[in-house]
Amino acid sequence: MKIALLGYGKMGKVIERIALERGHTIVLKKSSNDSFEGIQNADVAIDFSVPDSAVAHISECLNNNIPIVCGTTGWLNDYDKMVELCNSKNGSFIYGSNFSLGVNIFFELNEYLAKMMNNLKQYNVSMEEIHHTQKLDAPSGTAISLANGIIKNSAFTNWTLENPTENEIHIEAKRIENVPGTHSVFYDSEVDQIEIKHTAHSREGFALGSVIAAEWLVGKKGVFTMKDVLGI
Numbered sequence: 001m002k003i004a005l006l007g008y009g010k011m012g013k014v015i016e017r018i019a020l021e022r023g024h025t026i027v028l029k030k031s032s033n034d035s036f037e038g039i040q041n042a043d044v045a046i047d048f049s050v051p052d053s054a055v056a057h058i059s060e061c062l063n064n065n066i067p068i069v070c071g072t073t074g075w076l077n078d079y080d081k082m083v084e085l086c087n088s089k090n091g092s093f094i095y096g097s098n099f100s101l102g103v104n105i106f107f108e109l110n111e112y113l114a115k116m117m118n119n120l121k122q123y124n125v126s127m128e129e130i131h132h133t134q135k136l137d138a139p140s141g142t143a144i145s146l147a148n149g150i151i152k153n154s155a156f157t158n159w160t161l162e163n164p165t166e167n168e169i170h171i172e173a174k175r176i177e178n179v180p181g182t183h184s185v186f187y188d189s190e191v192d193q194i195e196i197k198h199t200a201h202s203r204e205g206f207a208l209g210s211v212i213a214a215e216w217l218v219g220k221k222g223v224f225t226m227k228d229v230l231g232i
Helices: 010-020 051-063 076-088 100-119 141-152 204-217 227-228
Strands: 003-007 025-030 044-047 068-070 090-097 126-131 158-160 166-173 181-188 195-201 220-223
Touching: 003 010, 010 025, 010 204, 025 100, 044 051, 051 068, 051 076, 051 204, 068 204, 076 090, 076 220, 090 204, 090 227, 100 141, 100 181, 100 195, 100 204, 100 227, 126 141, 141 158, 141 166, 141 181, 204 227
Parallel strands: 003 025, 003 044, 044 068, 068 090, 090 220, 126 166, 158 166
Antiparallel strands: 126 181, 181 195
16 A cells, blocks of 8 residues: 655654555655645545644545545544535545544444533533643644534533633643653542543554554545544
């Protein structure tokens, strides 16, 4: 499989190593100011860039019939536009706020717990996410996905980084040097606390998941998620 890497920072380099180990070829390594020259040779593209570049990268791929796996967060105000473009071009697109296989299991566990806790009004839910100081968006895309999973299965209607109202989930976003990503969901009552937590030890899990998603996407048409890739 020939892969275009859109974003060649720390994540891009880990993805490159894992892709090569799995027998794939890298045909483009695009940093911020580089052109898309060579992308037409790719079977699939993997985007881990920055929020301001994601839409241009996705659009370039869809307009050139290149399947695209996007793990960049912080650009989701334009997500519906990219879905519309993908459908209009009969393209192939996966967006994931987190491609770690463990995190995607964690997403499912989070939703299941939210359903169980929905009628237990004595518990208040809150969240915490911790990432490295180079992360540009806050809260993380993973935290937003977790919050949306709770909202879908409860009476909560929104999340906030500020002081929450009755129907809002408070997310505390921390930036600490050299933390790949830690996400916790808390249910607190006067008598106890329930906590579920996912801790990433390195970028390896995100990179491996994105390569697995790219392998799965080639040959398919439509807009997909990691739930489709993992069959969950």
